[in-house]
Amino acid sequence: MDKMVIKESRYISKKAKILRSVRMTSNEMLFEITLEGGESLDHEPGQFVMASIYGVGEVPVSICSSPTARNSFDLCVRAVGKVTHALHKLEPGDMIGIRGPYGKGFPIRILEGNDLLIVAGGLGVAPLRSLINYVLDNRRDFGKVHILLGCKSPKDMLFINELDSWNERMDVHYECTVDRAEPDWAGNVGVITTLIPGVDLEPERTFAVVVGPPVMYKFVIKELLGKNIPERQILVSFERHMKCGMGKCGRCQIQSVYCCQDGPVFNYEQIKHMSEAF
Ligand SMILES: Cc1cc2nc3c(=O)[nH]c(=O)nc-3n(C[C@H](O)[C@H](O)[C@H](O)COP(=O)(O)OP(=O)(O)OC[C@H]3O[C@@H](n4cnc5c(N)ncnc54)[C@H](O)[C@@H]3O)c2cc1C
Ligand code: FES
Known part of the structure; x- marks a missing residue:
């Protein structure tokens, strides 16, 4: 039962607070984020979250901190379009939505x-x-x-x-x-x-x-x-365009695999025959 509750909760966007934002280069910012209530994200290296700003949109972003840091997690965001530029305007104390973690990380x-x-x-x-x-x-x-x-x-x-x-x-x-x-x-x-x-x-x-x-x-x-x-x-x-992040919409499909669910981490033997992969 407990396991089911944890799995289901990954489908829901949770409120999360930006604790710290640091400009790293002219294009990239680092955000330290905590889930409301101090809940641990409980991720594996290589997994990603769907980060959303209400009224703007949602984007997949890799979790760039180690799971050994349990009270908060980091996202490094490059500003390329609507949502990522909006993320760059956020400041400590601002709230965003976080779904996940999703995908298969590094084994x-x-x-x-x-x-x-x-x-x-x-x-x-x-x-x-x-x-x-x-x-x-x-x-x-x-x-x-x-x-x-x-x-x-x-x-x-x-x-x-x-x-x-x-x-x-x-x-x-x-x-x-x-x-x-x-x-x-x-x-x-x-x-x-x-x-x-x-x-x-x-x-x-x-x-x-x-x-x-x-x-x-x-x-x-x-x-x-x-x-x-x-x-x-x-x-x-691999990075592919994603919408649901959890194997439902098919947006991230590379031939027979869903990048969001079967990946984003793959071994070369698995994907070398897929011409679309590279
Ligand atoms: C598993 C995964 C992990 C990612 N991790 C990071 C990360 O750690 N940091 C980070 O900055 N970005 C990461 N991305 C890419 C990020 O999701 C896109 O840059 C973002 O979705 C762009 O949204 P936007 O609204 O700002 O731009 P849009 O206006 O939607 O797009 C701007 C441009 O970026 C291209 N683009 C959009 N989404 C993707 C995508 N998923 N893959 C490749 N090109 C895309 C579009 O074709 C367009 O040219 C990741 C993507 C995936 C799938
Ligand atoms: S993003 Fe929907 S199936 Fe992968």
Whole structure:
């Protein structure tokens, strides 16, 4: 009975309060949010919520904080259209609606005990931040952790303070690159695929987790296969237009799968034959 009540409650939009809003770049803002009554969102890394503003609309957004932070959760929102621009105008104390969490996230129990190669492009670092912080909070449950991050230019980097702390850890191999930079940039310049050949990994015990813009997947997956990582150990997360978020409307369908319910996280073996997926 209890389980049924919990499941049903995921269909209902709940009132949630913005506790904190931080501008991260000219396009992205980070919101710390709490459900009314202090209820925990109870999500898994890689899941998403449907966030709504009354009278404006509703959008799917990845939960970008780790479930180990239980009293609130974070959403990183890029302003691209009507709802996301309206979200950017909200301030601490403002209320929004939250449905979810929805979808299949990263399979933590399968990842445990293995090495991880996390490849984040652009806004893809948002859902991956949830996984990365979960892994760092449970560091002994995982093997080697490699984090590769790419974005267009230094000013587009998200979560800068956290990137520095990942970089400083002795138990994480972290590298980042930008597509282009001013001469004063001392780091790597080049697309993210250029970082993969240099990673020293044992393919049979490595799970690669890749999230980024659609154009990135084809090239990154080619590099990962070239490193002999098995297809079922390459995980990707897809963004598709969504309406219901829970397998009812068909809006997010990719051939035989519903991205909202069967994904957004898939392994490459599952989706490689679906031409529409890439
Ligand atoms: C599972 C999932 C997780 C997501 N996580 C995040 C996140 O963490 N942060 C974030 O900023 N955005 C995320 N998105 C994308 C976000 O949902 C869209 O940007 C948002 O729906 C746009 O709504 P809008 O009303 O602001 O813009 P609209 O006016 O509806 O659209 C503006 C432009 O964005 C395009 N667009 C709209 N929705 C999508 C979509 N779902 N996928 C790709 N392009 C889209 C439209 O084609 C149009 O070109 C996620 C989407 C999905 C499906
Ligand atoms: S968004 Fe409705 S079925 Fe996926």
